[in-house]
Amino acid sequence: MLFFNLNQFKFRYLFIFCSAIIIIAFFPLLAFGVRSGHDLPTHLSWFLSVRDIFSSGFSYPRWLSDQMDGMGAPTFYFYPPFSTFFSVLVDLLFLGKLPPDRVIGISAFFMSVLSAAAFFVWARNYTDKKIAILVSTFYAVAPYHLLCNFYTRAAIAEYAAYIWIPLIFCGILKVLTSDKKKWVLILALSVAGIFLTHLLTAMLVGPIAFVYSLLVAFSENKVSKLDPKKIFLLVFSSAIGIGMSALYFVPALSLFDQIDSSMLFQVAIEQTALFSEFSLANFAKFEMVLSLIVIIYLSFSIYCLIECKMSSARITKASGYFAVFWLLVAALATAAMAGKMMFLFQEPSPLRKIQFLWRILSVVEFSAITLFLVVISNLQSSAARSRIVLLGVLIFASFFLLQNFSSYKFIKKEKNDRTELFGKEMVKYRLSPTEYFPAGTTLSSEPGAIAHRLGAHLETAFIGQVESGDAKIITATRSGAKFLIKVDAREKSIVSIHQFYFPGWNAVDEKNTVLPVLPVTADKLVGFEVLPGVHQISIERTTTNAEAKGNWISIISFTLFILLAVYFTVQFQKKRKIA
Template sequence: MNRKTIAVVFLCSLVSISCFAAFGYSHYGGTDYQYHLSSWLDYTAAWKSGVAYPAWSAAANLGLGEPRFYFYPPISFWFGSVLSLLLPLKLVPAVFVWLSFCLAGFSMYLLSGLFLPPRGRLQVSALYCVSYYLLITASKRFALAELLANAFLPVVCYFFVKILVKQRRSACIGLAIAMALAWQTDVPAAMNFAYTLFIASCIYCLQTRRVRPFLLHIGAQVLSLALSGWYFVPAYMATKYMSSTSSLPYDFRPLFVRTATAFLDETLSAFAVIAAALLIFCLASLRKSEEDTDGVRLLIYLGLVAFFFQLPFTRLLWEHLPGLRIVGFPFRFQTFFYVALPIAVFSLKQARTLRTFVFVLSGTFAAFPFCTCLYWAHAHGSFKPMSEYVRSLDGGSMGMTEYVPKGTGAVVVRTPDQQPRVGQVSSSDPGCSADVKSWLPEDREIDTTAQTPCTYQLRLYYFPFWHLTIDGKPLAASFGKTGLLNFSVPAGAHHVSARFVRPVEPQLLGEAISFVTLLFLATLYRHEKHNNRKMTPVMALSN
């Protein structure tokens, strides 16, 4: 990759932060802005307290906490939290977005190398850096975990094409690692990738009547889940303590269905129809070509599968296919258009007019997020400065429905009037006093004094992984009507400690699965590398 490519990707990626530069950070896109920003602050606070791998979001539910970090994929939190330690907080979201788009451009450059000459590679990389759905994800929705996963989607497609078209076993290693990164970054995006790749591989292998590449692809997908075992196994085994997954956001919004976000949905629908029509045209044109176009056709299949999942009659699939509801809404599939369409168009010979049209189309849609922010700012006034929102986090951040502990009476707290009016440690029993010695994100130290047995209540939501000790000995924890953690102590002076402790068995099991899978992939890599070395002299002699 030369300097020109790096410079073009860096400059094109600046389009992604144009809205931030002109208007500041948008709050009107929902809770994702608040969610990610508060999570980074909470994560860094846990790091500073000495917790290397946080599990409990102490500021959530306005200070009552929730086990957000135990269940949410960690990579985007790691990335944002590291940036927040290195940079002024005001720059962190913009730098996060800009670096994600840079990664998107470099990923696309890698994928396009399978099909296009250097000039074409540079152009399609630039087009991916101004993808409409990615721009909306960043500026309107602020869904930064999904954005980061979509940024390396071309890398996923790179190894996918190598497996199915080239039938390279070594590509299984790359696809397994890339998909594992997706699962550990954003589960809805990874579920989207998995379904789209699976159906496209079925179409391609049925068409070519090849079974081996299909099995290699399935093997890579299984290995990606196993590689993520260190995260998946503990999270899955703890879901029994949480509210049902039915509380996860799900909104079936197919093409051209009017909703509260009519303009956004209609522009996404319009692009989907145009992209699908162009992909069908490219597919028909490639069939007439005498050259080997299997890889490009495979990418087109990915785009058409993505279009299929956005059609109204697919509701039945959304309701019944395992895990598909986790994707959330059909427009998430659109990211495949921006991978498939530029490469398909640039693979056609003597298609200069069509290429120009794709550039104009991409540029027009890339301007929409900026125009939308401009309209919103004109109608409602300028966006609130980040400093104002950060100050509001002094009392904690809002909670999320999917992280409410089941059966405890706990509720999602989003405004001060919803939270119980209690102190850090309180007791309704007479003559009971307590002194807080330490109140860290995952470690609370309290001294109690009473002449009679007392029951205390912490300003902390109960969760089974909070372990209590009294004078170094285990102490039973319970919960009250509002879900706050309770404990009882005998008369006298005592030292009570509350620590969030990850269960050892699920963690060891998950890490063992990931470690064994990593050893298997390393062995496979060495074996493939050894075979390639043996094949090289034979090929040289035959030539």
């Protein structure tokens, strides 16, 4: 039988085979770098900005002063930092010798390898390492994960979030069912990781993880009475993980009204429902590809349970609960993507913010692959297992060929594509998307014309300018987000600098007197008021109250994490000495 033929292969040969599969899937990225994707110019622009700031010795640069052609953007107040910072670390690993597009391509490869390793750990709860590495390889190059999220959309943060999903569910399982305390720490890191990688994926995974933890607790309690300490450790670990990521999400949530967030929701979430225009005539359309992927996953999940029902030796009752759970997750998620559960996405639900219903496909993908593991690891019928494995292999092969056809087709025009990519206005002028403009700006919000929105500011960047009153700027210098302006004012005047307004700007004069900072001009530039006389004004970014709160929560949570790690280590050493 197909299922048992794996026994004739040594694990190291399967490892080499799976490594080759991943390398084949990523060869265009490894050889030539990234070339296309809906959000690629944006991520490339951010990478360039963060890399420059890191090279100056700064850490966690929330404000990118060189964005918007030098007018600045609060990008990493709102966008999770992990994926961009990861690419900068990869750049450091290669000593800055690679072009940015190749750095991002190699970063994506490493992220996929990490997601495969994470899923391998999760899969080992259900099966031996040979099956686990094969299924983990599929997870690493699964169609929504790689083809849609990376090659098509270049949604790098959502793509990177796949690293943490298996570790979160594995952490829940291990904390509640084993005595290995390391999983309390791994779960905390994984929860922090998904928040710092993609907040929207965390919002989708969170409710499912909560229900899963209840199911695990219920199942464990039926076998042997569940220790209440494990429930406490689960809650405590999750809370620490959320707390460690507070340095990101507290400012993001607190300052959301300071940017033009309406640009995030130009398309109503109801309009992103799948299957609304389902037609084979639209086969090549992105939404159609997503619909077909969902149908295949859900159909395969249902088939797995049908095989369980038909098999003369069914899976155990406990495993059956989990099989049904993962099928329900996939089915309900599919219904939600089809727009059949819109009450979940109405105000004041935070799920309203996910923008696109088809983002839930990450949940379907994880659920379907996990259901496959649950079923094949519990069925006693070798014939049923072989049929399920064979069908799984055919699905994988089809997906693999489809996305390789899509990713390899640009290789012949590699040089032209690279020139075109770096010539795009988003990269050339380091432009952040429209939602990072300050709230209330009169700059045009016409989609797809960011360079034109900045108008005369492009290529004519100034440092300081008198907006009102009788004054003259004597000297003006700039270093990143720090400005030094000498002003000779004959009367009370308003002076602006070439940066967008956002909370956190601080201005002081030569006497160290704090000056009020406010948005001035229709474009909402940073401005300050000067009194008559000659003044030396220093303007720079300082920590906002929201940042300070988030930082303190993270510091406290990280301290608790370290103390917990030390306590577990001491306890482990004591047990070893006794043994």
